[in-house]
Amino acid sequence: MSIEYTAIKLVKRPETTITPDLFEVVRLTTPELEDGQILIKQTHMSLDPAMRGWMMPDRDSYIPPVELGDIMRAGGVGEIVESKNPAMPIGARVQGLIGWTEYAVSNGDGLNLLPEGIPTEAVLCVLALPGMTAYQGLMNVGKPKPGETIVVSGAAGSVGSMVGQIAKAEGLTVIGTAGTDEKCQWLTEGLGFDAAINYKSDGLATKLAASAPNGVDLYFENTGGSVQHAVFDLMNAHGRIMVCGMISDYNTLTPSAGPNWIPIIKKRLTIQGFTMPDHYDKIPGMMQAMSKYLMEGKIKYRAHTLHGLESAIEGINLLFSGGNTGKLMVEL
Amino acid sequence: MSIEYTAIKLVKRPETTITPDLFEVVRLTTPELEDGQILIKQTHMSLDPAMRGWMMPDRDSYIPPVELGDIMRAGGVGEIVESKNPAMPIGARVQGLIGWTEYAVSNGDGLNLLPEGIPTEAVLCVLALPGMTAYQGLMNVGKPKPGETIVVSGAAGSVGSMVGQIAKAEGLTVIGTAGTDEKCQWLTEGLGFDAAINYKSDGLATKLAASAPNGVDLYFENTGGSVQHAVFDLMNAHGRIMVCGMISDYNTLTPSAGPNWIPIIKKRLTIQGFTMPDHYDKIPGMMQAMSKYLMEGKIKYRAHTLHGLESAIEGINLLFSGGNTGKLMVEL
Numbered sequence: 001m002s003i004e005y006t007a008i009k010l011v012k013r014p015e016t017t018i019t020p021d022l023f024e025v026v027r028l029t030t031p032e033l034e035d036g037q038i039l040i041k042q043t044h045m046s047l048d049p050a051m052r053g054w055m056m057p058d059r060d061s062y063i064p065p066v067e068l069g070d071i072m073r074a075g076g077v078g079e080i081v082e083s084k085n086p087a088m089p090i091g092a093r094v095q096g097l098i099g100w101t102e103y104a105v106s107n108g109d110g111l112n113l114l115p116e117g118i119p120t121e122a123v124l125c126v127l128a129l130p131g132m133t134a135y136q137g138l139m140n141v142g143k144p145k146p147g148e149t150i151v152v153s154g155a156a157g158s159v160g161s162m163v164g165q166i167a168k169a170e171g172l173t174v175i176g177t178a179g180t181d182e183k184c185q186w187l188t189e190g191l192g193f194d195a196a197i198n199y200k201s202d203g204l205a206t207k208l209a210a211s212a213p214n215g216v217d218l219y220f221e222n223t224g225g226s227v228q229h230a231v232f233d234l235m236n237a238h239g240r241i242m243v244c245g246m247i248s249d250y251n252t253l254t255p256s257a258g259p260n261w262i263p264i265i266k267k268r269l270t271i272q273g274f275t276m277p278d279h280y281d282k283i284p285g286m287m288q289a290m291s292k293y294l295m296e297g298k299i300k301y302r303a304h305t306l307h308g309l310e311s312a313i314e315g316i317n318l319l320f321s322g323g324n325t326g327k328l329m330v331e332l
Numbered sequence: 333m334s335i336e337y338t339a340i341k342l343v344k345r346p347e348t349t350i351t352p353d354l355f356e357v358v359r360l361t362t363p364e365l366e367d368g369q370i371l372i373k374q375t376h377m378s379l380d381p382a383m384r385g386w387m388m389p390d391r392d393s394y395i396p397p398v399e400l401g402d403i404m405r406a407g408g409v410g411e412i413v414e415s416k417n418p419a420m421p422i423g424a425r426v427q428g429l430i431g432w433t434e435y436a437v438s439n440g441d442g443l444n445l446l447p448e449g450i451p452t453e454a455v456l457c458v459l460a461l462p463g464m465t466a467y468q469g470l471m472n473v474g475k476p477k478p479g480e481t482i483v484v485s486g487a488a489g490s491v492g493s494m495v496g497q498i499a500k501a502e503g504l505t506v507i508g509t510a511g512t513d514e515k516c517q518w519l520t521e522g523l524g525f526d527a528a529i530n531y532k533s534d535g536l537a538t539k540l541a542a543s544a545p546n547g548v549d550l551y552f553e554n555t556g557g558s559v560q561h562a563v564f565d566l567m568n569a570h571g572r573i574m575v576c577g578m579i580s581d582y583n584t585l586t587p588s589a590g591p592n593w594i595p596i597i598k599k600r601l602t603i604q605g606f607t608m609p610d611h612y613d614k615i616p617g618m619m620q621a622m623s624k625y626l627m628e629g630k631i632k633y634r635a636h637t638l639h640g641l642e643s644a645i646e647g648i649n650l651l652f653s654g655g656n657t658g659k660l661m662v663e664l
Contacts, residue, residue: 257589273596
């Protein structure tokens, strides 16, 4: 039985900001399934900063861009509503790259079946790409030791809020930066960060130094900009910087200058970039580790939920304006 | 029997450049040796870019600065001329931090006895700190694989010329940058580099790109400046940058900006600073490895020898003007 549904295609590439004319809303009809295929009805779709990179043709990017005319790429969770695949029964929940669409046909490749009992919002907040990114960057790249001090920029974001909570669970002193006082209050009072600093307030460098009297051992970089320079000056010898995002520079044509490299020598720093497609093989193990934190009550999460597929078109910009208050997602 | 000798003390700290008024030439007399001590007559003293850092009080530096009024620090080779230490017989050659002095008393700590048959200039060029630094940075930090492409800045310097030759011995494609055509010719014709580029000539970025058609996997950073930015743009995915020196910025009050960090994410780069005092325990093994290259004829060296202790005072600036043609040292 074919079903009519809505999907959103990418039809133009962004110059700087993401505008509605980049997208085309289309109505499609589900096809007859072939053997091995399933039909997924998406219930929640994730909106992530990486999406802007996926819209751009860039030979240096870590995954190919979305082709013009294709349905825009996104992670999400859905329910299997038809199945010709015995490993993927009707009624099961799956997670994976479903796309900006209400329905999708798949042969199951790249999809994970979800256990029962974990709310879908928790899946997208904790067990999806942002949580895996946080775990990989902090634990496998940064290799933190109990007692060390970490600064997390973009700490109220989907990745940053997970990084800080994992770091607390691992016995670190955790300082976050965010762009509003309300976010900072949530970090300290809601998530148990030791300190949170509004990077838009005066005296960022002084406040950071006061919050980190023993210096900074680890810096989890999500933003770039003024926070990067202020934290760089506070790094301790043998410090490690995990470079995950540079959201303050993604929407500019002239990215800001980085710090001079002399302190990299003097302090024997390691600065390391990482992206998740290099580490997909570790996801099952990382999901187990994150589920354990979740069950132990060590990880809280906050969803910022939009409603209806088309709300993504304007809503994605909340990520770049800092207007979201929690992991941004669309409930379909 | 006491001997009168010359030594040079640091009496003032540099503001930018190293000037003669920073030093005081003094005449001293060797003391009576105590049990366990030796008297060393220095024959060759090394002059190295790191010395400028040793002159500066800087809480971030990796070793304490030379105190004002103390004899200036330097590595060197000397002959034991008196000994009350049975492990260190008269006539043996030793290498270590002897200082800007004709004679020094030591209990042997931190000194290495040298094997016979290796010329003293080879010791300072290949088996001393610059060679160890080259080996540590390339092999232990960079972890090169045969077939990869490396760019070495400051390639005609004491560290860079060793890095390039070890890299050739390990099967890499090696591109060097240097500041004169004569140095570039020495790199390609004398040392077997695949390409060498005068960074002061026009079209640095274009020339680098043409020399590295498959991109750059490893960058051994000795200089900073324009070469840093040009190479950074050519780095391949999973590239590694070993940050050893930033000589173009050491003598300026306002160090130049580094590159923006977005490519660190996209290309999953690792940028790592290192300094030798963290790795002194590895020196015996690294000396063996470098001696092997030397015996196999895989490492050539070129000394730029000044004469007389006091020639160091003006001569050290050759390192910062690029005027030296080989490992700078003083024959006493």
